[in-house]
Amino acid sequence: MQPDIIPNKRKSRSSRKDRCQQSPLLSGLPDELAISCLMRIARVEHPNIRLVCKRWNQLLSGNYYYSLRKRSGMAEEWVYIFKRDNDQKLTWHAFDPVNRIWKSLPPVPSEYSVAVGFGCAVLNGCYLYLLGGKDPVRGPMRRVIFYNARINKWLRVPDMLHKRYFFGSCVINNCLFVAGGECEGIHRTLRSAEVYDPNRNRWFCIAEMSAGMVPSTGIVYDGKWFLKGLNSHRQVISEVYLLASKTWSTASDEMVTGLRNPSISFDGQLYSTDCRDGCKIRVYNRETGSWTRFMDTRRHLGSSRALEVAALVSLNGKLCVIRNNMSITLIDITDPTTVIEVDSARMWETFARKWQHRSFMANLWSTVAGCNLKTHIMHCQVLQV
Amino acid sequence: MAAPESGDGNNGAARMVTLISSDNTRFEVEAAAASLSQTLQLTILDGGGGGGDGIPLPNVDSATLSKVLEYCIKHAPAAANGGAPNATAVDRAELERFDNEFVNIDQSVLYSLIMAAHNLEIEGLQSLVAKKVADMIKGKSPMEIRRTLGFPDPTPEEQAEMNAHMLEYGWAYE
The missing domain is CATH 1.20.1280 (Monooxygenase)
Structure with a gap:
């Protein structure tokens, strides 16, 4: 499309x-x-x-x-999930937490349907960006597109200045920052970083990192962007971008070493899962400079891939845990004993059977019959409309 | 509900003000209830509406004003408690029951209330009636919505546009 x-x-x-x-x-x-x-x-x-x-x-x-x-406070938040099924095609769906239903969305533009290592971010609360990545045939991309949730359409904005995939991205002050990643050529691991300002509708170079990095984890905390990943020698390194001085420096405190995927900066605090299925959550304590147990549901769900936490997002003021099987748990941060299990996984199975059956009928070349519900979540975002 | 124009002499009782509808009916209500209206509040604070004067409301007829005041009288005690943070659950449930019943009215009355609540700037009533209109649409098909809200039947041109939109956004209607 x-x-x-x-x-x-x-x-x-x-x-x-x-x-x-x-x-x-x-x-x-x-x-x-x-x-x-x-x-x-x-x-x-x-x-x-x-x-x-x-x-x-x-x-x-x-x-x-x-x-x-x-x-007027009437805007509603839905969860958007990009996932890859066994047929390697990228699909995406939205979940309405009020009515607890999954919604179909306009197809992801074709250049992203088989791409890997692309970034995903939200600006203005309702514009979802896909950027960069690598197409198996055409190679690394500079491309940037966004989905406008208000009018339900995909649109294009100026390309990034550099081709990159498996890079880090974040949003600070409604500007989209990207750094590092891989590209083709001699300097495969990138040091470069850039920022997209939606008001000026263009990309700008920012300071380069001190070393090339393929980031695996990133978080914005205290007006700083922390990135942790591998350098070209496959060693773990970390850097921090200081927004105030627009410079990078190294970061190696307990916060960064303990930082794991997935994590989230929520209400000024850092949270990270402490168990693959998200039954335990850790919080970073800035006074003691260490990670401590924040909550434990004492109900371990299992360690399979399907039950693994794919993302932590903020949804309607609650911390939202999303797993690969499309199940969603909502945690009230002010009262972590209040944990709401949203019945989204079961709703998903019903929805996906219907949906896969339809796409199977529409595409007879497809070899996956409508029974395989195994998915791997690539990105999760929340859009407000 | 206060009857039009009763005598004076409620010494020690709550202060009363008189409101005059567009068709010249006089309503006497407690100042606290009338003050739910941001528009009236200033006049009342200035000492207006008392005695024989009355505050004329040229945009609100008596049927609508009587309905508006029914809302204000019911909600005044809770509003006096500063949005009722210490109201009991029973009180809140009672107000909610009242509200649900209150908006169970004809569409023409509802629209008059929307206009009146807007002119008088009664915030709670504004959102209550606006929400009722939104609720009337809930779960209905486009054609049902048109019928509910008194739209004429779509012209062939409108029907064609509708179909074209369905075709383009088919995935949204699954």
Whole structure:
């Protein structure tokens, strides 16, 4: 699928005519008050209400509706999961935690369907970026695309300055930072780093790291970006980017050495799983400079790949643990004894059977029949609409 | 619910104010209830609305105003408690029951309430009625929504646009 670039198709004459003739959003109410009603409609209903009439579709296609929802605290967060099934194709789905249902999404653009080592990040709360990576045929990529959750479309932005895959990325002050990774050529392991500023819609070089690194873990904490990974001699190294001075320095304290995947910077604190299935969570204590046990559900789920934690994300103010079998656990940080198991894995099995059956019917070349539900999660993000 | 224009002389009782609807009906209510309206609050703080004067509300008719005041009287005690952080669960459940019943009304009345709540700036009522409209849409198909909200039947052109949209975003309707 080609990413759609929406042309700025404003036909001034006809749109002026439209505006004069257009019916109100709700007959009997001024538009301003109609919008105050419509902005409260749950996100799960949005595809449906777009079909009610042209004006509602226009309303839901513009930013005004969504910024109003955000300002009024009506915006809802959904979890987005990119995963690779046994057929190596990248697919993605969204989970609505309020209604506890999985949702289909527009297909991932083809250049990413078999790519490896690409980055994934969210800007503005509702734009999900895929960047870089390596295509098995065409090699490393500079490409950057993003999914706009408000209008449900994939779009393209300027490429990165360097081709890279298996690099580190993070978001600070709504700017997207990338560093290190691999490329082809003599200097395979990259030292270079760059930043994308969405307001200026371009990439800028930032200071290079002191050594090339293929990062395996990264975290933003205290206005610093910590990266840990392997150098070209396969030794573990770590670096920290100081936002204030725009420079890299080495980092080797207990925080970095104890940093493991997956981890999350949540509400100013660092959390990391302490068991493969996420039944135990650690927190970094900045006073003592050490990692300590934060919670233990005392219910070990198992050590299989399916039960392994794929990501920690922040969802509706709760710490959200996502496992490869698509199960989700929500933890209230203020009261870690309150652990909510979301029935997402069972919902997923039902959803996936239906979905795989459909895609099997649509693609008779596919050799995977609709029974194989084994997945490997690549990226998890939360988008607010 | 206060009857229109009762006599004075409630010495020691709560302060009363008079509101006058667009069709010239007078409503006497406790100042605390009327003060749920941000618009009225300032006038009332300035000492307006007392005695024989009354505050004219040219944008709100008597049927709507009586409904608005029903809401305000019910919600005034909780509002006086600063959003009722110390309200009991029973009190909150009672208010919720009242609210649910309160918005169980015709769409035309609902729309009049939306306008009145907006003009009078009664925050709680604004979100209550707006949410009701959103709830009326919940779980309905586009055609059902159109019927519920009194849209005319779609023109062939609108129908064609709808179909084109379905085709483009088919995955969203699975």
